[in-house]
Amino acid sequence: MRDDFDYDDDFAQSFDDEEDDDDFGMTFEEDVYLMIREKLRDTIQEFKTKYPELKKLENAVSSFKVNAKNTDDSKFYPLAAKLLSEHIKPLTAESEEIQEIYDNMQADIARFKNQRAHGHEGDFYLS
Template sequence: MRDDFDYDDDLDYSFDDEEEDDDFGMTFEEDLYLMIREKLRDTIQEFKAEYPALKKLEAHVTSFKVNAKNTDDSKFYPLAAKLLLEHIKPLTQDSEEILEIYENMQTDIGRFKNQRAHGHEGEFYLTA
């Protein structure tokens, strides 16, 4: 009786590292949102001593909460990013630095619609 399972033919142990995602099941939207939050957090930490207005931005970002129950990732994370942007928009009048961060975040948020778009990379909105 022949074994139907042939290790050489039935198992493919080749792993394409370029195709593997390290996000452990995260959706593109979740990954992008977390990247935006990380870039925002890192930028605030890096520059808040030099630009005091960023302390106010930090307080605003820390107080930001989204409550959208029963929403799937493809809708929740773009909504959360948009609401975060709207949440910090009033602070853009306080500081040129916050305005620059706001505009740079918009570039990344645009990637929700066009996943192939190149996100913002720059000095005052740090690359993750």
């Protein structure tokens, strides 16, 4: 009986593309979601001493959990980003800085629907 796994055929790919190296094994949706979380984390770390109200945002982001079993990446990560956005939206009334971070985050969330959309790159939502 012949094994369907043929090492030479299945792994005869070129891994020279530098762009794909960072995302190996990740779906587009997972990559976007992790980028959003990273931008939030980096922004909070960079500015929380200057803007103490960002500590509330830090607590909200760190306490955020999603439990969506049996959901594939194409649905889970957009849902997680939407729920994270809704989770921090009440804090936007607390400060202009949190409102700006929230608004900038929406540009990245839009990328789930349109992969070619340009995500936000800016001063107060670090890239």
